[in-house]
Amino acid sequence: MLAAAGVPRSALSRSLLWQTAVPVVLGVLVAMGTGIGLAALVTRIAGLPLLMDWGTIGIFAGAALVLVLLVTALTLPALRSAMRLSALRTE
Numbered sequence: 001m002l003a004a005a006g007v008p009r010s011a012l013s014r015s016l017l018w019q020t021a022v023p024v025v026l027g028v029l030v031a032m033g034t035g036i037g038l039a040a041l042v043t044r045i046a047g048l049p050l051l052m053d054w055g056t057i058g059i060f061a062g063a064a065l066v067l068v069l070l071v072t073a074l075t076l077p078a079l080r081s082a083m084r085l086s087a088l089r090t091e
Contacts (some may be wrong), residue, residue, distance in 0.1 A: 012079060017072050024068045028061050 036052065043050045 009080065013076060016075060016079060017069075020072050021065075021068050024064060028064050032057060032061065 039052070040050050
């Protein structure tokens with residue numbers, strides 16, 4: 001519908017990226033905060049020092065972000081095919 005109204009393909013592609021990237025970034029931040037909080041609680045109860053492996057945390061967070069970009073890039077051909085005039089007529 002937006003394509004029929006004249007919205008450029010680049011604007012729709014950026015919108016697709018934002019719709020996938022923002023929730024994942026927020027999810028990664030919440031997961032990191034929750035994991036660190038639980039680790040701090042458990043180590044405090046056990047009487048152990050809290051040691052964080054920031055390299056591993058960064059690798060997993062970076063992997064999540066790279067996967068979001070990859071999945072978004074893989075959906076762009078479907079967006080292009082849905083924006084063709086023949087596809088718009090059948091919708």
